[in-house]
Amino acid sequence: MFSAQERVYDPSAGTEITCDKFEELLAILQSEEPLSTNSGSGEINRKVQPVDERKRRRMISNRESAKRSRLRKKRWLENLTEEVNRLSFENRELKNRLDIVLRYGNDVSRENNRLKTESVCLKIRLLKLYRVLINMQKSHT
Structure with missing residues (x-):
């Protein structure tokens, strides 16, 4: 060459x-x-080795970071699942309470209608009794 x-x-x-x-x-x-220091190229070996070591350390660091990220995601998902369960339970409880209140409201409304009807009937009866009383007074005078 x-x-x-x-x-x-x-x-x-x-x-x-x-x-x-x-x-x-x-x-x-x-x-x-692989490069070795015995070949007389120790300087090249020293340059390549730190790069490989840094690459290896970076790869390990990335794996650990990914593992931490997966664990965080798992905890986050578990927390969301717990919250969904809690909110579902709370929703069922609120629906049950609403159903009870609606039934009670319907009962009160029916009772109110019954009392209104009874009131009208009593007013009519009272009017009839007044007429009877007036007629009796006229006949005695």
């Missing part, structure tokens, strides 16, 4: 490296073997 004496500029490090070193690094990057 290059002669051994040629140097290549490494922009990431801001220095020049020999072609031998460049080819060695290129071979390491192209290989499927």
Whole structure:
């Protein structure tokens, strides 16, 4: 590729490296073997390892966060279920009370109508009695 004496500029490090070193690094990057510090590329290994470690820690953190989120959602859903049950019970109780009040109101309304009818009948009877009394007084005079 290059002669051994040629140097290549490494922009990431801001220095020049020999072609031998460049080819060695290129071979390491192209290989499927994991990087190790014994290959003479300790600097690359130190750069890759923190990225992998950060990635691993981030993945663990994301899993824990997702687990906490699922637990929060589960508690939220349980609370909603409890509230639905409580409100359903309260609704049944209120319906029962309303039914009792409506029945009582109907009973009172029927009794009121009966008393009105009785009152009208008594007024008519009273009028008839007044007429009888007036007729009796006329006949005695």
